[in-house]
Amino acid sequence: MADDQEHIVPGVRTRIMHGGHAPSAFHGFVNPPVVRASTVLFPDTQTMRGNGQKYRYGLRGTPTTDALEAMLSELEGAHNTVLVPSGLAAVTLPLLAFLSAGDHLLVVDSVYSPTRQFAGSVLKRMGVETEYFHPSIGAEGLARLMRPTTRVVFLEAPGSNTFEMLDVRAMSDVAHAGNAVVMMDNTWATPLFFRPLEHGVDLSIHALTKYPGGHSDLMLGSVSATQESFGRLRETQMAIGINGAPDDTYLVIRGLKTMAVRLEHHQRAALQLAEWLEGMPGVARVLHPALPGFDGHALWKRQFSGASGLFSIVLAGGGDTEAAAFLDALRIFGLGYSWGGFESLAVYCNLADRTVAKAPSEGPVIRLQIGLEDPEDLQRDLEAGLAAVTALRQA
Structure with a gap:
């Protein structure tokens, strides 16, 4: 019986509880130590010149960063993971790692807005050409956009603010056929509800600031990669000189322990409110992929195992004035950026920077983060x- 149990793969919640750190390795304490470090001492010059010591300098990793990287790699089904100081850094690092002057970058037009800003500033100055495609373009449409110089296809699903869905496997196959690397921002779903690498993605990007942290008190990002893409990612990380801070890293380790429980409430409450809002006067549309009437619902249902607490509504008519009236009347929802924490938030979405996936025409888009309140x-x-x-x- 004991031998049979050794071959049982534990469930994801069990792996979150017990992954990344062995208490026996640190005096039995159930949580890993918070190691704040720069200098690491060596016993002698031979060790210092060689690779006989695991930790060489704080920037290159500590027991704290190792623990979180291991936990995330387990959840993602990845070869390994790197930590960076923010979700935006988790976007920019892999783009810098895999793009050079003269390259072509394809990005879904419903992408996180700062990703677009980075492409239009830093990457443009580097000589990288960025082209945006409509999220409904499909694999055949993506194939028509591929060039010999296309090196990266950047996906996000659901799309930022408007929650469009993609066929991730089909688009990954098209990208790989053209020798391009596929990156995906998977912050909305977390690896509990979607594992991009199982659908052909090479690098899965997360703002750990959101659901993994869960308490609106830290900044951290991660990139989980396949074996083929990890070496270049880590090399670029060390060349730039960025890693996660120890205290924020520890807070994400702690937050991950309760993420599954929190997401259950986020998901249930958000869907309850989204269904209610569908029938409310003054609401033109509810943009939530788990709703049967949503355009991308079939794609969501086929690929994802759950939904988080973030969705949007489109007000029936009006503009800035109506959006402000709606938001200023709220008392429990806070007016603030970010999401994924314990508290509910609401923001007016400015979609003016989109090129092909234009903003809904019925009225202003209000994004709602459904927190842990009743x-x-x-x-x-x-x-x-x-x-x-x-x-x-x-x-």
């Missing part, structure tokens, strides 16, 4: 926001 209280808060827009129009 959904009934959040519903009353949203009712107040919609009532404020109605009162504005009647004034």
Whole structure:
């Protein structure tokens, strides 16, 4: 019986609880130590000149960063993972690692806006040409855009703010046929609900600031890679000189222990509110991929095992004034950027920088982060926001 149990693969929640750190390796303490380090001493010059010592300098890793990298690699099904100081750094590092002057970059037009800003500034100065494609283009449409110089295809699913879906495997196959590397921002789903590397992606990107941290008190990002792509990623990380700070790294380790439990509430509450909002006057559309009426629902259902707490609504008419009236009437939802923490947030989405995937025409887009509050209280808060827009129009 004991031998049979040794061959059972533990569930993902069990692996989160026990991965990345062996208590026996550090006096039995269940959590890894927070190692704040720069200098590491060597016993002699021979060791210092060679590679006989695991830790050589704080920038190159510590027991704390090792623990989180191991946990994330296990969750992602990756060869290895690197940590960086923010989610945006997790986007920019792999782009810098795999792009050079004269290269062509294909990016889904519903991408996280700072990714677009990086492509239009730093990458442009480097001589990289960026081209955006509509998320509904499909594999055949993507194939028509591929060039001999296309080196990276950058995906995000669901899309930022408007939640468009992609066939990740089909697009990855097209990219690989053209000798391009595939990167995907997977922050919305986390590896609990989607594992990009199982769908052909080479590098899976996360803002650990969001659900893994879970408490709106840290900045950290990660890139989990296949064996073929990891070496170049790590080499670039060390050449630039960035790694995760020890305290933020530890906070993500702690946050991961409860992420599955938190996501269950985020998912349930968000879907409850999204379904209610679908029938509310003043709401033109609800942009949530888990809703059966959403355009990308079939793709979401086929590829993802769950949904997080982030979605958007499109108000029925109006613009900046109506969006402000809605947001200013909220009392529980905070007005703030980021998401994935314990608290509910709301923001007005400016989609003016898109090139082909234009903003919804019915009215302003309001993104909602559904936190861990009671959904009934959040519903009353949203009712107040919609009532404020109605009162504005009647004034």
